[in-house]
Amino acid sequence: MRHASPAQRVVAIGASVGGLEALKQVLGALPADYPWPVIALLHTSAGYRGTRLDTLLAQRCALPVREAEARRPLESGVVHLAPAGYHLLVEQDLRFSLSVDEKVSYVRPSADVLFESLAEAVGAGAIGVILTGANDDGAAGLAAIRARGGLAIVQDPQEAQAPQMPQAALRIAGADHVLPLAAIGARLAALPRESA
Amino acid sequence: MQDKDAEELEIGDFIRTLKARHGYDFAQYAPASFKRRLRALRVRTGAASISALSRRVTDEPAFLRQVLAGLSVPVSEMFRDPWVFEALRREVLPILASYPRIHIWQAGCAHGEEVYSLAILLQEEGLYDKSQIFATDLNDVALEEAAEGIYAASSARLFSENYQRAGGRYSLSDYFHARYERIKFDESLKRNVTFASHNLSTDGVFAEVQLILCRNVLIYFNDALQNRVLQLFRDSLVHKGFLCLGSKETLAHTTVERDFDAFDLPARLYRRHAPR
Numbered sequence: 371m372r373h374a375s376p377a378q379r380v381v382a383i384g385a386s387v388g389g390l391e392a393l394k395q396v397l398g399a400l401p402a403d404y405p406w407p408v409i410a411l412l413h414t415s416a417g418y419r420g421t422r423l424d425t426l427l428a429q430r431c432a433l434p435v436r437e438a439e440a441r442r443p444l445e446s447g448v449v450h451l452a453p454a455g456y457h458l459l460v461e462q463d464l465r466f467s468l469s470v471d472e473k474v475s476y477v478r479p480s481a482d483v484l485f486e487s488l489a490e491a492v493g494a495g496a497i498g499v500i501l502t503g504a505n506d507d508g509a510a511g512l513a514a515i516r517a518r519g520g521l522a523i524v525q526d527p528q529e530a531q532a533p534q535m536p537q538a539a540l541r542i543a544g545a546d547h548v549l550p551l552a553a554i555g556a557r558l559a560a561l562p563r564e565s566a
Numbered sequence: 567m568q569d570k571d572a573e574e575l576e577i578g579d580f581i582r583t584l585k586a587r588h589g590y591d592f593a594q595y596a597p598a599s600f601k602r603r604l605r606a607l608r609v610r611t612g613a614a615s616i617s618a619l620s621r622r623v624t625d626e627p628a629f630l631r632q633v634l635a636g637l638s639v640p641v642s643e644m645f646r647d648p649w650v651f652e653a654l655r656r657e658v659l660p661i662l663a664s665y666p667r668i669h670i671w672q673a674g675c676a677h678g679e680e681v682y683s684l685a686i687l688l689q690e691e692g693l694y695d696k697s698q699i700f701a702t703d704l705n706d707v708a709l710e711e712a713a714e715g716i717y718a719a720s721s722a723r724l725f726s727e728n729y730q731r732a733g734g735r736y737s738l739s740d741y742f743h744a745r746y747e748r749i750k751f752d753e754s755l756k757r758n759v760t761f762a763s764h765n766l767s768t769d770g771v772f773a774e775v776q777l778i779l780c781r782n783v784l785i786y787f788n789d790a791l792q793n794r795v796l797q798l799f800r801d802s803l804v805h806k807g808f809l810c811l812g813s814k815e816t817l818a819h820t821t822v823e824r825d826f827d828a829f830d831l832p833a834r835l836y837r838r839h840a841p842r
């Protein structure tokens with residue numbers, strides 16, 4: 371088990387309506403030896419038993435997909451999934467924490483909450499990705515990532531199943547890359563080599 | 567990031583002030599979400615900075631209530647995670663039924679949503695008359711609201727759905743009156759409930775109970791505080807008593823792991839066994 375170190379980069383992906391297919395595609399492009407932790411957050415209706423989002427996503431993904439647990443460390447080469455109904459945050463010591471605080475941007479988990487905590491924890495090491503969705507969640511969080519020198523990737527709203535979330539992100543945060551879904555996974559896969 | 571460091575210092579200072587002045591220790595809370603709540607409190611109270619909040623904590627003793635209300639998170643729902651309450655009804659209450667008196671501790675009861683849920687379960691299983699529920703929280707404002715048993719009418723639908731999925735025998739609306747935009751639960755549901763202020767960070771054992779329900783509270787604590795609280799729970803439970811945690815909380819990796827058996831893991835139900 372390789373634990374993330376502070377100089378570590380971390381990929382966090384937020385998605386909503388249409389996000390399951392989008393996430394499958396992006397995560398499917400990451401190689402089995404991906405060197406960074408990945409966090410995937412999908413808005414879902416919370417609380418029903420037997421949601422096996424992790425199994426659904428794992429089908430197409432070379433990396434292990436696991437639900438993030440409170441107080442457990444981020445792990446390189448693992449896709450950590452935000453549990454339904456809880457906000458997911460990253461602490462300074464690169465462990466997760468969960469909360470059931472009020473919804474933010476009408477959702478819990480909220481990408482704003484996740485991204486803002488990640489920006490504070492790893493600063494320029496944060497890589498925020500916003501995919502399809504029909505609300506504004508994630509835009510403020512992506513702005514926080516950019517403000518600390520992190521990287522922002524946004525799905526091209528023109529081809530997103532629901533354009534509002536990418537549009538809001540571009541309006542409020544801007545982006546380093548605006549890409550079609552098919553190119554996002556490849557971009558994420560290429561980043562470790564470029565920064566090596 | 568100078569601003570960030572400056573804020574960190576102010577937050578540390580705020581935590582120390584609150585502890586020194588009033589004995590409340592938030593140093594052992596998970597920092598990321600604590601920080602969010604502290605920032606929200608600053609905005610809500612119109613304080614110019616976290617330092618300004620610290621000064622108010624020092625200068626105005628009455629401000630404490632508002633601070634505690636802002637820093638704790640009384641967000642809850644009735645029958646949250648319905649399968650848990652279904653499991654309590656089906657697996658735990660029949661065992662508790664054999665005791666002449668049933669004592670239950672609901673720790674971190676927020677606005678009382680789970681207290682009324684429990685009371686309804688006990689009532690429907692014919693056990694309420696011999697039961698006593700201790701409902702505790704650190705947030706006095708929330709406790710007062712819990713004792714009122716009044717909720718927004720807009721929550722009624724979710725509460726009712728949860729109740730049905732938890733195996734409710736009737737209609738949840740049998741238990742409340744709707745008035746204006748509010749619903750109020752029957753006074754009779756709290757006839758065996760004691761609402762009391764209890765701080766899990768500093769207070770001790772106050773009763774011996776057969777069931778402790780403490781859900782979505784430990785997620786806010788660091789390892790050390792979590793272990794303290796779990797030891798407190800262990801010491802408050804009778805032999806073979808039950809502990810019910812939140813759906814994302816577990817005894818794995820804790821210091822009491824070996825004092826309990828898993829009873830129903832999906833429902834996060836554990837059972838205390840005698841020291842080995």
Ligand SMILES: C[S@@+](CC[C@H](N)C(=O)[O-])C[C@H]1O[C@@H](n2cnc3c(N)ncnc32)[C@H](O)[C@@H]1O
Binds near residue numbers: 471638641703781783
């Ligand atoms: C998110 S609520 C949980 C409500 C309910 N149990 C549920 O799961 O829906 C957390 C509660 O824990 C309380 N709390 C936080 N720290 C506490 C402490 N040190 N002692 C007692 N209660 C505490 C808060 O005031 C809040 O009401």
